[in-house]
Amino acid sequence: MIIGYGTIDEVIQSGTDLAIISVGSIEQHGPHLPVTTDWEIATALGEGVAKLIGGFYVPAFPVSTNREHMGKRGSAVGMSPDIFYDMMWDICVNLKNQGFKKIAIIPAHGGIFIMNPLIRELNATFQPDLMAAKLDCSEIWSEFFTEGILESKTELHAGEGETSLMLHINPQSVHMDKAIDWIPENARQGDLNYGSIHRYCPDGVWGNAKCATPEKGKKMLDHMITGLIKQMNRAFSLMENKQQIGNSWF
């Protein structure tokens, strides 16, 4: 059950102390996917996790940080990392003040680099009263190739994986006739610190979008949802089983 879409009485009566926040991004996803891609994937992941384990699902946040997509009009609707940090901090404190003890955050966009310091600082400040876990899709992504779900392992953006996910989640929004394959020859992920993705990938695709299928997307989504729940259980059990060290719960 996704409590977040119900009434306030349903949220209260559920007795849950877990809040689930998934975070997307509004940014270019090549010529074939909508700018809402990460938001739609964030929604599918957050809903999927909440359906299996319960919890107060906060509808996915559409915007975050995405400077690496700057360069085309409408391709990077986001905010600066410090503002995102403050916004998330405020919302987590707000949830804590309403009695939530656990917050699971699912970033469905790879460019939210401020997420790690945010999680660490929340836990260092508020444990044991609040525990925050980051459920990391990128940890699971490498398994898609080794388990034979995806054919390519070079995707960084809008390639086989993201396109497959969108063919499964929202097929009408995908223009497969415009899908392209593009792997930049002399670029690596860290180069996005030096320039926008458009410097290395003119169409904004870094990966092989042409071989995407909805079947791959469904397998990916199911695999990610169970993988994220495993990560979450592990993180909360690590935190729940801690004892105070000196004057610190962290």
Ligand SMILES: [Zn+2]
């Ligand atoms: Zn994306």
